[in-house]
Amino acid sequence: MKKEITVTINGETRTATVEPRMLLAHFIREQLRLTGTHIGCDTSNCGACTILVNGKSIKSCTMLAIQADGKEIITVEGLATVDGLHPIQEGFHLNHGLHCGYCTPGMMLRAVELLAGNPNPSEEEIRWGISGNLCRCTGYNNIVKAIQYAGAKMRGEELPSTEPQFV
Amino acid sequence: MGHSMKRKEDARFIQGKGHYVDDIHLPGMLHMDIVRSPYAYAKIKSINTEEALKVPGVLAVVTGRDLEKYNLHWMPTIMSDTQMVLPTDTVMYQAQEVAAVIATDRYAARDGKEAVIVEYEPMKPIIDPYKALSPDAPVLRTDKPGKTDNHIWHWEAGNKEATDKVFAGADVVVKEQMYIPRIHVASIETCGCVADYDKVNNHLTMYMTTQAPHAIRTVIALVAGHVGLTEEKIRVVSPDIGGGFGGKVPVYPGYVVAIAVSFLVGKPVKWVEDRSENLQADSFARDYHITAEMAGTREGKILATRFKVLADHGYTDASANPSKFPTGLFSIGTGSYNYGTAFMEADAVYTNKPPGGVAYRCSFRVTEAVHAVERITDRFALEIGKDPAQLRMENFIKKEEFPWKSPTGWEYDSGDYHAGLRKAMDVVGYEALRREQAEKRQRGELMGIGISTFTEIVGAGPSKDFDILGIKMFDSAEIRVHPTGKAIARFGTKSQGQGHETTYAQIVAEELGIPAEHVQVEEGDTDTAPYGLGTYASRSTPTAGAAAAVAARKLRDKARKIAAHLLEVSEEDLEWEPGKFTVKGAPEKAKTIQEIVFAAYTNHPQGMEAGFEATHYYDPPNLTFPSGAYICVVDIDKETGEPKIRRFVAIDDCGNIINPMIVQGQVHGGLTQGLAPAMYEQLIYDEDGNILNGTFMDYLVPTAVESPSWETGHTVTPSPHHPIGAKGVGESPTVGAPPAIANAIVDALSHLGVTHIDIPITPIKIWKILKQKGVIQ
Numbered sequence: 001m002k003k004e005i006t007v008t009i010n011g012e013t014r015t016a017t018v019e020p021r022m023l024l025a026h027f028i029r030e031q032l033r034l035t036g037t038h039i040g041c042d043t044s045n046c047g048a049c050t051i052l053v054n055g056k057s058i059k060s061c062t063m064l065a066i067q068a069d070g071k072e073i074i075t076v077e078g079l080a081t082v083d084g085l086h087p088i089q090e091g092f093h094l095n096h097g098l099h100c101g102y103c104t105p106g107m108m109l110r111a112v113e114l115l116a117g118n119p120n121p122s123e124e125e126i127r128w129g130i131s132g133n134l135c136r137c138t139g140y141n142n143i144v145k146a147i148q149y150a151g152a153k154m155r156g157e158e159l160p161s162t163e164p165q166f167v
Numbered sequence: 168m169g170h171s172m173k174r175k176e177d178a179r180f181i182q183g184k185g186h187y188v189d190d191i192h193l194p195g196m197l198h199m200d201i202v203r204s205p206y207a208y209a210k211i212k213s214i215n216t217e218e219a220l221k222v223p224g225v226l227a228v229v230t231g232r233d234l235e236k237y238n239l240h241w242m243p244t245i246m247s248d249t250q251m252v253l254p255t256d257t258v259m260y261q262a263q264e265v266a267a268v269i270a271t272d273r274y275a276a277r278d279g280k281e282a283v284i285v286e287y288e289p290m291k292p293i294i295d296p297y298k299a300l301s302p303d304a305p306v307l308r309t310d311k312p313g314k315t316d317n318h319i320w321h322w323e324a325g326n327k328e329a330t331d332k333v334f335a336g337a338d339v340v341v342k343e344q345m346y347i348p349r350i351h352v353a354s355i356e357t358c359g360c361v362a363d364y365d366k367v368n369n370h371l372t373m374y375m376t377t378q379a380p381h382a383i384r385t386v387i388a389l390v391a392g393h394v395g396l397t398e399e400k401i402r403v404v405s406p407d408i409g410g411g412f413g414g415k416v417p418v419y420p421g422y423v424v425a426i427a428v429s430f431l432v433g434k435p436v437k438w439v440e441d442r443s444e445n446l447q448a449d450s451f452a453r454d455y456h457i458t459a460e461m462a463g464t465r466e467g468k469i470l471a472t473r474f475k476v477l478a479d480h481g482y483t484d485a486s487a488n489p490s491k492f493p494t495g496l497f498s499i500g501t502g503s504y505n506y507g508t509a510f511m512e513a514d515a516v517y518t519n520k521p522p523g524g525v526a527y528r529c530s531f532r533v534t535e536a537v538h539a540v541e542r543i544t545d546r547f548a549l550e551i552g553k554d555p556a557q558l559r560m561e562n563f564i565k566k567e568e569f570p571w572k573s574p575t576g577w578e579y580d581s582g583d584y585h586a587g588l589r590k591a592m593d594v595v596g597y598e599a600l601r602r603e604q605a606e607k608r609q610r611g612e613l614m615g616i617g618i619s620t621f622t623e624i625v626g627a628g629p630s631k632d633f634d635i636l637g638i639k640m641f642d643s644a645e646i647r648v649h650p651t652g653k654a655i656a657r658f659g660t661k662s663q664g665q666g667h668e669t670t671y672a673q674i675v676a677e678e679l680g681i682p683a684e685h686v687q688v689e690e691g692d693t694d695t696a697p698y699g700l701g702t703y704a705s706r707s708t709p710t711a712g713a714a715a716a717v718a719a720r721k722l723r724d725k726a727r728k729i730a731a732h733l734l735e736v737s738e739e740d741l742e743w744e745p746g747k748f749t750v751k752g753a754p755e756k757a758k759t760i761q762e763i764v765f766a767a768y769t770n771h772p773q774g775m776e777a778g779f780e781a782t783h784y785y786d787p788p789n790l791t792f793p794s795g796a797y798i799c800v801v802d803i804d805k806e807t808g809e810p811k812i813r814r815f816v817a818i819d820d821c822g823n824i825i826n827p828m829i830v831q832g833q834v835h836g837g838l839t840q841g842l843a844p845a846m847y848e849q850l851i852y853d854e855d856g857n858i859l860n861g862t863f864m865d866y867l868v869p870t871a872v873e874s875p876s877w878e879t880g881h882t883v884t885p886s887p888h889h890p891i892g893a894k895g896v897g898e899s900p901t902v903g904a905p906p907a908i909a910n911a912i913v914d915a916l917s918h919l920g921v922t923h924i925d926i927p928i929t930p931i932k933i934w935k936i937l938k939q940k941g942v943i944q
């Protein structure tokens with residue numbers, strides 16, 4: 001029994017009919033064709049599918065599309081604006097916070113919520129804050145730097161160096 | 168060179184425009200899901216598809232019997248063994264592919280899979296590789312005519328007689344039994360494909376998660392040529408890849424079934440596996456049981472090593488190694504030390520576990536070898552009571568002794584091991600840490616310092632010795648410069664996150680003087696890229712990177728001729744400086760590369776071929792030998808046994824560095840994939856062959872919390888034979904980190920009489936030791 005739902009996604013209102021069992025991640029990727037949201041597991045552990053629903057980061061593989069009815073969703077495609085990249089995107093790029101890019105959208109959206117609740121997190125808080133998101137490529141050092149950079153930018157403070165530091 | 172240019176490929180990834188296999192959506196595309204065996208070893212009595220075919224949207228269920236009609240139910244492995252695509256009678260490991268359900272969408276395919284009823288007759292599996300070798304063990308591969316046991320091959324390197332003699336006469340001999348666990352690459356993107364066969368034009372486009380698209384095209388042509396799919400009718404596209412680490416080198420049954428179905432129905436077929444399927448069925452890495460021995464003098468001179476390996480290959484030998492190297496490059500295991508005698512042997516066996524033997528971010532079994540030699544070196548230091556750093560310093564091959572011929576036959580190209588270790592010791596404050604450790608021991612606190620000074624071997628490889636299924640392991644670059652001086656460069660390799668679009672552009676820029684921003688790099692499409700064997704084993708910079716430099720130099724030679732023509736001087740009168748040719752003694756007379764390229768299309772000398780492009784297939788004269796000196800400091804909670812990495816300093820030497828930022832990123836990632844098997848990851852099977860941790864809930868990939876803040880640096884010893892002196896780096900840290908961590912933990916416990924602990928070293932293992940030693944009451 002298909003159901004009609006309406007979501008606002010990246011500022012655009014979309015109405016669609018879905019099977020009640022359809023995962024939100026599949027709905028976004030396959031029905032709305034926004035493929036920047038990725039899927040990396042079947043047990044809600046990897047965080048590749050993380051999006052913002054009403055401002056909260058959630059793993060879109062853990063939510064049904066029908067549960068998103070009436071909600072406001074931001075995916076990676078909605079981060080940049082006409083004025084340019086979101087500070088978190090800039091942070092990831094300038095600090096080499098991504099290799100293959102597969103975890104990156106989820107990681108960035110998780111970070112956006114983290115910084116919204118805690119604008120100046122410590123390294124430890126960042127590490128715990130992104131511990132629901134797995135990255136197999138980067139070893140996390142530069143993801144931490146990327147989030148620190150975005151935090152500084154959003155606070156309007158002087159930006160940390162984006163040159164790699166060697167011992 | 169040496170410039171931390173920000174990555175060109177980032178723009179699409181940070182804006183959700185990466186293009187991975189699962190993002191491909193073609194009109195009329197069907198979805199495939201796979202029914203898998205719940206048993207490790209069983210006869211298939213029947214497969215009932217009746218209910219499945221009633222599920223709305225399900226179109227077909229494909230079994231081994233169906234494939235048999237087209238002789239597609241078996242396929243060769245990279246090591247020239249054979250593997251079932253889908254079984255006709257017997258399943259050989261848990262999660263083996265049994266049947267494929269084809270449906271109009273993903274959910275219907277899953278419903279269909281649940282409705283397929285397979286009746287099995289379970290048999291007693293062999294899980295322990297030692298039991299597989301016992302004379303009364305039943306033969307598993309009854310499909311192989313004349314096979315009377317479960318032994319696959321025996322391999323040797325070095326000199327047995329000489330080694331046995333040194334061991335017999337040595338003052339000190341140490342020995343440890345080590346297990347290098349079965350682990351999984353677990354790239355965050357799983358494997359999958361879209362097979363798109365166009366019946367009208369008899370043409371197959373295969374989009375797939377592969378690290379080696381060209382080799383795959385050739386293999387498809389060899390396997391499917393008899394049904395009319397010849398090589399020019401096949402295009403393999405490897406789009407963006409969400410991490411590979413070796414797991415995307417093999418051909419999995421799902422790919423083959425997807426091709427077969429698309430070929431039969433003339434529609435695109437998508438197959439993307441779940442994470443759990445990926446962990447449970449796709450190629451594992453490692454699973455080596457090693458007996459490692461070292462002989463030396465009481466004063467601390469290393470004299471010989473002897474390694475004996477039992478390799479558990481699972482159901483078939485599907486390792487990803489060059490053809491002549493069944494143990495990969497394991498014979499690098501004599502390490503960074505100057506001694507002349509070694510012997511290594513290995514035996515491989517079949518068991519009822521999934522097949523594999525892939526890299527896990529490592530160059531062909533080098534991690535196993537490095538773990539053995541670095542652990543046994545520490546064991547030797549402990550035995551004679553010498554500081555492990557001191558022992559290493561005294562035994563290192565000296566800088567001036569390169570090129571150095573190893574006892575197993577390799578010729579190490581270059582290295583400066585003393586400088587690397589000294590730097591790591593200075594950064595970490597080694598001597599002060601040793602004093603701290605001594606004080607802490609007095610107080611009963613547990614702290615350890617572990618060193619690993621490893622030599623890697625990458626860049627396979629010289630065509631004399633290296634091939635995969637007969638195809639030589641060269642790699643290629645093709646550079647085409649457009650009239651306005653902007654270039655496109657294509658390669659036979661395939662990035663999975665390593666940043667080739669930036670690094671290769673920098674190499675071309677360096678050699679040709681065209682800004683890297685204006686060099687567009689493409690890989691992964693067999694219709695456009697030159698032939699190459701792909702990206703794994705840290706071979707891209709050593710092979711395709713070298714090809715880029717040589718191709719660019721060919722273009723520079725042509726540019727010189729054109730410049731001479733334009734400036735009306737002889738070629739010898741010209742000097743190259745980055746970006747232009749100037750007349751010797753008259754630097755104001757010059758032609759930029761852009762002017763020269765434009766002339767190649769508009770005003771080229773009579774008799775010269777127009778245009779400005781070059782291709783090079785680079786056959787490396789030798790492998791490259793990166794090295795590193797890693798020091799790890801751990802503190803252990805003596806109540807819980809939990810080890811915590813306080814610091815980890817990694818000094819790598821990968822020769823000349825093209826992009827320090829990317830190299831550092833590779834090191835960070837590699838270190839975390841070294842940490843993973845050292846402390847967390849292992850695929851665990853019970854005696855019935857059930858996997859006990861086949862999902863991301865219980866297979867523990869380190870998060871940002873488990874990963875320490877890595878401290879990295881480098882020394883630079885260029886490779887003398889590589890065109891730009893680079894060596895390759897992506898895997899060194901995965902290879903070097905585990906023994907540094909294991910050595911640190913053992914060091915923290917060595918005063919209690921602990922000499923070895925198998926990785927992954929978990930809190931429970933340490934807790935049990937502390938309990939047994941009476942530290943915990």
Ligand code: FES
Nearest residue numbers: 040044046047061
């Ligand atoms: S896909 Fe892994 S958590 Fe959602």
Ligand code: FES
Nearest residue numbers: 099103135136137
């Ligand atoms: S960049 Fe590849 S998984 Fe994070």
